[in-house]
Amino acid sequence: MKINYQLIFSILFHFLFFSFIANAQNIVLLQRDNPTSIRGLSVVNDKTAWISGSNGYIAITNSGGKKWDWQQIKGYENSEFRDIEAFSDKEALIMSSGTPSIVLKTIDGGKSWQEKYRKTDSLYFFDAMDFADVKHGYILGDPINDKFLLMETKDGGETWTEMKNAPDALPGEAAFAASGTCLRVSKNGLVGIVSGGKVARMITLPAGNNKWSYTELSLAHGKSSQGAFSMSIGKDQTIILGGDYAKDKKKDSVATIYNTTSFSPPDKGPAGFQSCVEYINGDTFLSTGTPGSNITTDGGKTWKQIDATSFNVCRKAKRGKLVLLAGNGGKIAILKM
Numbered sequence: 032m033k034i035n036y037q038l039i040f041s042i043l044f045h046f047l048f049f050s051f052i053a054n055a056q057n058i059v060l061l062q063r064d065n066p067t068s069i070r071g072l073s074v075v076n077d078k079t080a081w082i083s084g085s086n087g088y089i090a091i092t093n094s095g096g097k098k099w100d101w102q103q104i105k106g107y108e109n110s111e112f113r114d115i116e117a118f119s120d121k122e123a124l125i126m127s128s129g130t131p132s133i134v135l136k137t138i139d140g141g142k143s144w145q146e147k148y149r150k151t152d153s154l155y156f157f158d159a160m161d162f163a164d165v166k167h168g169y170i171l172g173d174p175i176n177d178k179f180l181l182m183e184t185k186d187g188g189e190t191w192t193e194m195k196n197a198p199d200a201l202p203g204e205a206a207f208a209a210s211g212t213c214l215r216v217s218k219n220g221l222v223g224i225v226s227g228g229k230v231a232r233m234i235t236l237p238a239g240n241n242k243w244s245y246t247e248l249s250l251a252h253g254k255s256s257q258g259a260f261s262m263s264i265g266k267d268q269t270i271i272l273g274g275d276y277a278k279d280k281k282k283d284s285v286a287t288i289y290n291t292t293s294f295s296p297p298d299k300g301p302a303g304f305q306s307c308v309e310y311i312n313g314d315t316f317l318s319t320g321t322p323g324s325n326i327t328t329d330g331g332k333t334w335k336q337i338d339a340t341s342f343n344v345c346r347k348a349k350r351g352k353l354v355l356l357a358g359n360g361g362k363i364a365i366l367k368m
Contacts, residue, residue: 056326058338058356058364061096065361071115071125071211072344077351079120082363083112091141093120095353096365104135104144114160114211116168116188124188126160126170128208134170136188148182148191155180158206159214171214171224174200179224179234198236198243203229205255207273210307210344212261225271227258233271233289249296251275251284261318265310270331272318274304279321288331301325302336307344311354317366319345319356340364 071083080096083089087107090099104110110127117123121140124147127133132155134148154175162168166187172180181194205228206213215223220238225231231252235244248271251257256277263270267290274285286300303322310316314330323339342358345366354366 056337056366056368058324058340059367060340061363061365062099063360063362065090065101067361068343068359069357069361069363070113070209070343072346072355072357073115073117073123074346074348074353074355075117075119075350076348077353079117080346080348080353080355081115081117081123082357083115083125084357084361085111087112088361089115089125089141090363091120091123096355096363099363100141102141107133107135107144111208113157113208116160116162118165118187122187124160124168126157128157130155132157132172134188134191147188156208158208159211161211161214161216163216163218163220167216167220169194169214169216169222171206173205177202179206196241196243198224198234199245200226201230201232204232207258207260207306209260209276212263212307212309212344213259215262215264217264221264223262223264223269225259225262225273227252227260227273228255229253231258231273233259233262246294248287249284249294250287251281261305261307263308263310263316265316265330266313268330270308270310270316270318270327272301272305272308272320274320276304276306276321279304286331286334297327297331297334299333301334307342307346309345309347309354311347311368317345317347317354319343319358324356 067084067088069084074080087110090101112125113128114126130153132150135144156173160170170182178197181197182191222236224234231248231250233246257275260273269289280303305318305320308318319342321341325334342356345356356364
């Protein structure tokens with residue numbers, strides 16, 4: 032038998048190279064043991080990032096995560112700040128889930144906060160917030176009268192109005208206020224929503240269009256703990272993740288890949304339930320959840336678990352390379368690549 036040493040060398044090289052790439056990423060804990068569950072995270076650049084959580088807590092770093100300035104916002108000590116959108120080291124908006132539903136804004140780095148929206152109706156429950164630019168943004172809420180609640184601002188969060196053309200909701204369908212990423216708005220204005228419960232769906236509204244598109248997903252669904260929890264729009268594909276947070280080690284039906292016209296399951300999915308997925312660059316996405324964090328470098332086809340620590344959310348800098356994660360107990364971590 033003639034041995035093709037060149038072929039063997041090529042196979043070994045590629046195996047070692049991709050093993051190195053997969054193992055080159057690791058998550059380093061920055062701090063923990065603060066009395067808040069963090070689900071809101073907005074990374075502005077490689078220096079500035081904001082977090083928001085339960086019990087009225089927010090924090091800001093201007094050192095890339097090395098040092099954080101914490102505060103419990105006076106008068107909002109019982110608020111669940113499930114999402115935050117920051118534009119600079121001075122300007123940010125936070126959204127409170129539960130009753131009342133509240134939006135606060137700061138323009139002085141968190142020294143003072145102004146209430147921009149309040150709703151005491153218990154039917155209102157905010158799930159996520161996202162912006163196309165510094166002026167135009169949306170807040171997604173659970174369905175009311177068979178329609179998802181969708182709030183819109185065109186003046187940087189100063190005023191909010193309910194969209195009349197909100198997407199339809201099926202019986203038992205809702206969104207998850209898990210990481211602020213069940214709603215995504217692209218820079219060109221596309222609005223994307225993923226849902227769960229009795230049904231798991233992707234709901235989209237292209238920019239300049241007034242007709243919503245609805246697609247059922249092959250993710251776990253049928254129970255209130257199941258469905259699509261997060262979506263992230265990459266260069267060539269959109270990744271949607273979720274699963275069942277009540278059975279978070281279960282690996283079946285937790286991920287799907289959307290390539291322009293069709294959906295496909297991964298060859299090897301994440302290691303269990305994932306509450307957040309974030310586009311990093313190229314074909315690389317990071318995801319996290321209670322069973323740990325996973326990474327893919329091939330557009331979602333294969334995932335590798337890189338950490339077993341529980342986190343709720345992961346986000347990359349809007350302008351830069353900084354990637355942070357956050358979770359229960361005030362945990363904040365950084366992705367090293």
